[in-house]
Amino acid sequence: MPPTPQQRRAARHHQAVADAGASPGRGRRAKPITVDAVVDAALDIVAREGYEALTMRRVAAALETGPASLYAHVVNKGDLDELLIGRLCAEIDLPEPDPAAWREQITGVCTRMRDQYLRYPGISRAALAAAPTNQDTLRLAEGMLAILLAGGIAPQAAAWGIDSLTLYVNAYALEISLLSGSGNEWVVSREELLGRFSSLPDAFPQTRRYAAELTAGTDHERFDFTVELMLDGLARR
Structure with missing residues (x-):
């Protein structure tokens, strides 16, 4: 059975953490991309321009990276949507x-x-x-x-x-x-x-x-x- 989107996200996130801990090389970002950073950037876009403006490419541009870099942390747009709603729900007492x-x-x-x-x-x-x-x-x-x-x-x-x-x-x-x-x-x-x-x-x-x-x-x-x-x-x- 192929891995679920959540399993793929977890595996890619773990790999990203390992990569971030490796010795820095040429061109490595000073601030590594994380799931929280992706969610923060996405929410900022929605707050300023509305949900219709939200795309993976826009989020990548906000983080000064390419869309492919996001897929180490977020499986797809649907996965990002789930993370966004989860963040908003987490803030409700x-x-x-x-x-x-x-x-x-x-x-x-x-x-x-x-x-x-x-x-x-x-x-x-x-x-x-x-x-x-x-x-x-x-x-x-x-x-x-x-x-x-x-x-x-x-x-x-x-x-x-x-x-x-x-x-x-x-x-x-x-x-x-x-x-x-x-x-x-x-x-x-x-x-x-x-x-x-x-x-x-x-x-x-x-x-x-x-x-x-x-x-x-x-x-x-x-x-x-x-x-x-x-x-x-x-x-x-």
């Missing part, structure tokens, strides 16, 4: 599960996850595509599961609840990044949207009548509403 405060705790974790993704426009697209195998990502899921179980949520409902919550956080952060992206001429203001709804023909009576409600919501009010709605459903089960 998890509370000790409290049965009396489980709703506030899980809401806090979702909010911190949302804010992490919003710091790096579009990066939640990587989270949507990544399998939860990275230990830092699994740590977050483990913490969320512990909170829901402590709150009396049945194991199956808690497991699917985590999936639903994380999918919503990822999609919400991605939508925000798409709406705020530069050059998106299709985004209209709330005032313009309200005007369009209010002037619809008689075939849309409810949309016309409730145009204000349909277009309402500032900051993260819709996010808070949806998370609360999902927790209400879990509590009822």
